[in-house]
Amino acid sequence: MRKTRYAAAAIAAVAALTLSACGGGSDSGSESGSTEGSGEKIRIGIKFDQPGLGFKDGSEFTGFDVDVAKYVANELGYPEDQIEFMASPSAQRENMLENDQLDMIFATYSITDTRKEKVAFAGPYFVAGQDLLVPADSDIAGPEDLEGKNLCSVTGSTSAQKIKDEKAAGVNLLEQPSYAECVTAMQGGQIDAVTTDDIILAGLASTDANKGKFKVVGNPFSEEKYGVGLPKEGGVVTCEDINTAITKMIDDGAWEEAIKKNTEGADYTFNAEMNPPKMDACA
Ligand code: GLU
Numbered sequence: 001m002r003k004t005r006y007a008a009a010a011i012a013a014v015a016a017l018t019l020s021a022c023g024g025g026s027d028s029g030s031e032s033g034s035t036e037g038s039g040e041k042i043r044i045g046i047k048f049d050q051p052g053l054g055f056k057d058g059s060e061f062t063g064f065d066v067d068v069a070k071y072v073a074n075e076l077g078y079p080e081d082q083i084e085f086m087a088s089p090s091a092q093r094e095n096m097l098e099n100d101q102l103d104m105i106f107a108t109y110s111i112t113d114t115r116k117e118k119v120a121f122a123g124p125y126f127v128a129g130q131d132l133l134v135p136a137d138s139d140i141a142g143p144e145d146l147e148g149k150n151l152c153s154v155t156g157s158t159s160a161q162k163i164k165d166e167k168a169a170g171v172n173l174l175e176q177p178s179y180a181e182c183v184t185a186m187q188g189g190q191i192d193a194v195t196t197d198d199i200i201l202a203g204l205a206s207t208d209a210n211k212g213k214f215k216v217v218g219n220p221f222s223e224e225k226y227g228v229g230l231p232k233e234g235g236v237v238t239c240e241d242i243n244t245a246i247t248k249m250i251d252d253g254a255w256e257e258a259i260k261k262n263t264e265g266a267d268y269t270f271n272a273e274m275n276p277p278k279m280d281a282c283a
Contacts, residue, residue: 042078042236044069045088045096045105045229049180052203052262053108061085067258068125068249069106072228075245076237089177091156094118097231104237105229108200110158111280120235120283121227122242125255127274128197129220130159133205135186136212140193142219146171149192152182159196162222179204186214197224202268216267225277239282250276
């Protein structure tokens with residue numbers, strides 16, 4: 001059932017149990033399949049360039065996605081030193097799970113039926129809404145004002161897809177590999193607006209380099225339920241265990257603390273009707 005790389009951990013676990021049994025052993029208490037103490041790492045996909053959500057700051061990783069990932073991983077038996085954070089850009093998330101490059105994704109990853117054809121989701125652990133980021137002096141107040149404008153979003157995101165599918169006919173959509181690149185294009189004046197989830201835009205607008213230059217329109221036009229992406233088959237963690245961990249994080253106050261800490265100083269108020277969310281049933 002498990003993949004080769006876990007066989008070593010299993011053998012190590014059995015060896016440890018055998019040794020403790022020989023030694024007249026203390027009660028190990030560890031369940032079979034637990035990786036605790038084995039040093040086995042869990043590979044978690046996050047964003048590296050979304051301040052406040054998933055951000056690589058030198059050798060540190062910060063943001064709400066990162067805090068939820070660390071909490072959940074710890075509950076599953078992987079303390080921080082057993083987490084390997086990897087970048088999972090929007091367009092590569094399904095592929096990375098399908099190709100066994102990652103065990104879990106916490107990367108502003110909306111649960112959608114299309115994605116569920118390729119991957120599984122636990123959660124949701126947050127609900128955001130698609131919005132627009134515009135220059136501070138812009139008149140754009142919603143997607144209806146985008147006709148003839150240059151809009152930037154990210155390849156493989158629900159944000160770009162929604163614009164293509166239904167919103168704002170006559171808009172020129174430029175797709176970039178990441179939202180940070182969209183903001184750079186807007187700084188240069190080539191772009192009139194950037195679209196993605198409100199919480200992502202608020203984080204980008206609040207950095208020292210961008211402060212005062214841009215505003216989040218504050219007129220969300222979708223519901224983005226952030227799930228924990230999992231491989232459909234052969235995963236090392238279960239959707240049920242992840243949902244239990246997220247529920248615990250919400251109940252013990254750590255979830256709220258993480259949201260507050262990571263949106264501090266950003267122009268952002270989350271949708272309190274939708275948050276904290278209830279877990280979906282696992283498939
Ligand atoms: N939540 C949306 C999505 O999953 C937009 C943010 C992103 O690209 O990560 O596509």
